[in-house]
Amino acid sequence: MARRSEHSREELKEMALAAAEKILDEEGLAGLSTRKVAAAMGYTVGTLYLVFRNLDDLILQLNAQRLDDLYEHLFMIRQGNDSPQEVVKTLAHFYIQYAREHPAAWHLLFSFRMPQGQALPGWFEARIARLFALVEEQLGRLGLKLDRQGLKLAASTLWSGVHGVCDLSVGDKLSLSGNTKPEELIDSLIERYISGLVHDTE
Amino acid sequence: MARRSEHSREELKEMALAAAEKILDEEGLAGLSTRKVAAAMGYTVGTLYLVFRNLDDLILQLNAQRLDDLYEHLFMIRQGNDSPQEVVKTLAHFYIQYAREHPAAWHLLFSFRMPQGQALPGWFEARIARLFALVEEQLGRLGLKLDRQGLKLAASTLWSGVHGVCDLSVGDKLSLSGNTKPEELIDSLIERYISGLVHDTE
DNA sequence: TTGACTATCTAAACGCTGTTTACTATCTTA
DNA sequence: TAAGATAGTAAACAGCGTTTAGATAGTCAA
Known part of the structure; x- marks a missing residue:
């Protein structure tokens, strides 16, 4: 000792976050505890408190890491040559798949x-804003008569909507009839919203 | 004794749910505990377990009651004579206000x-489905060339989107520039989506 | 009216949680 | 080599959800 x-x-810190992530994936949210994280890294709880202020702090760091990871992947996707609509769809599909693969996290x-x-914290909000910016970039490619503010609002709206579908779907609150997949809702949302955007801003 | x-x-049961609701509103989610609920009703924890299987059961009942309350209000709103678009907007505005007034619940x-x-449980899912049905009803009034399935999908999509805006907004994850209100996003979503729907199904 | 039975409710315990504390063992520096 | 700082532990604290045994009060039959 x-x-x-x-x-x-x-x-x-890295060990703790990795351990927490593993616990979340394997045992779900209820399985996450400071003692388990500490044990998984071969330490006791006390040590954890030398690295993090408290459990909320650990979770916040974990979430930040997730957002970074998410951004990195979405950033790569964005570099395709497809139409803006297709790119946004691909972004959204990745988003929901990510949610499905790590539901607890x-x-x-x-x-x-x-x-x-x-x-x-500001550094956390900034990481979220970065995700929205990726969508904003694609909407910008549509060449609409929208100023920066309008573009920002549209991107926030569209992505919040996509998020809503993911949230309800992963949380099992969307009782979809037959074998309807949440991806269909996502596609519908993106197609219709962009279509409406194009028609209404002419 | x-x-x-x-x-x-x-x-x-009524006393417990009322007590839980009050605690949620006053102390937030972290303040909710079986002992506190029991104390607020003038009983001990043991009694709570004669009425509910466990805390999750209590929460589920509480949530069901919320959904009933929500439905009742939204059902009233729906009876206006405005255009479908306006009705959906009003529904959504009530929805987000409800979320803002009882953020923890x-x-x-x-x-x-x-x-x-x-x-x-099925009875819980049914209560959610009922909310979506209200939106579906309004979209039906648009007289689009959509079968029941298509209408259902559109309603689920639109309302999930609205829910997403509420979720991110209430959770403070939407860093809106200036004094942009989440209602603007909601309106944008509804207007554009319906507009796209109308244009694309002709 | 008495006694047995049953339903109601409590008090206390169990193992868990997040967090803080006192302490010990190790390494670093003088 | 001695002193000091650091890394880490073990144990405690209050609170949690949940279960248990037991006491109290009401009900009903004799």
Whole structure:
């Protein structure tokens, strides 16, 4: 006991986040606890509190990492040569697949709320804004008569909508008839919204 | 102690749900606990377990009550003589206001997940479906060339989208520039989507 | 009216949780 | 080599969801 510097603080952080991620994927949200994370990294809880302020802090860091990962993937997708509409669809399809593959982690990402009306840290909000910017970029390619503000609003709207479908779908709150897939809703949303956007701004 | 039948089982249930609701509104999600609910009704935890299977069951009942309340209000709104688009907007505006007024309860309503991939009870899913049906009814009034299935898909899509805006907005994940209100996103979503729907199904 | 039975409710326990504390063992520096 | 700082642990605390045994009060038959 009391090993000295076997792992740097940064390493400990990485280990903790990796352990937490694994627990979430394997046992779901209910399985996540400080003791389990600590045990999985071969330490005790106390050590965890040398690296994170508390569990909320750990979750926030985990969520930030998820957002980075998500952004990285979506950023790659964006570089295709398809029409803006197709690119947005591909982005959205990746988004929902990501949610389906890591339901607990995804749920934690968006269901997480700061305690007592405290605001999210700026660096966290920035990571979310970056995702919206990817959609905004595609809408910009449509060449509509919209200023920056209007474009931003449209992108936020469209992506929030996509998010809503993912949220309800992954949370099993969408009782879809027959074998309708949530992807159909996503496609419908993107197609109709963009179509409406094109028609209404002429 | 050991009072006999001072309150019927149904009364106890009502008292528990009312107490839970009050705690949620006043202390947020983190403040909700079986002991607090029991104390607020003047009983001990044990009694709570005579009425509910467990906390998840209590939450589920609470959520069902919320959905009923929500439906009742939205059902009234629906009876206006405005255009379908306007009615849907009014429905959505009420929806987000409801979310804003009871953020914790609303969050609990949609962030609640059954344990271990268990499915939601049928009576719960039915209550959700009822909400979507209200939107479907309005889209039906548009007189589009859409069969029942297509109408259902469109309604699910549109309302999921509205839900997404509410979710991100109430969860503070929408960093809106300036003094943009989430209602603007909702209106944009409804207007554009319906506009696209009208244009694309001709 | 008494006694047995049953339903109602409580108190206490169990194992878990997040978090803090006192402490020990190790490494670093003088 | 001694002193000090750091890394890590073990144990405690209050609170959690849930279960248990037991006590109390009401009901009904004799």
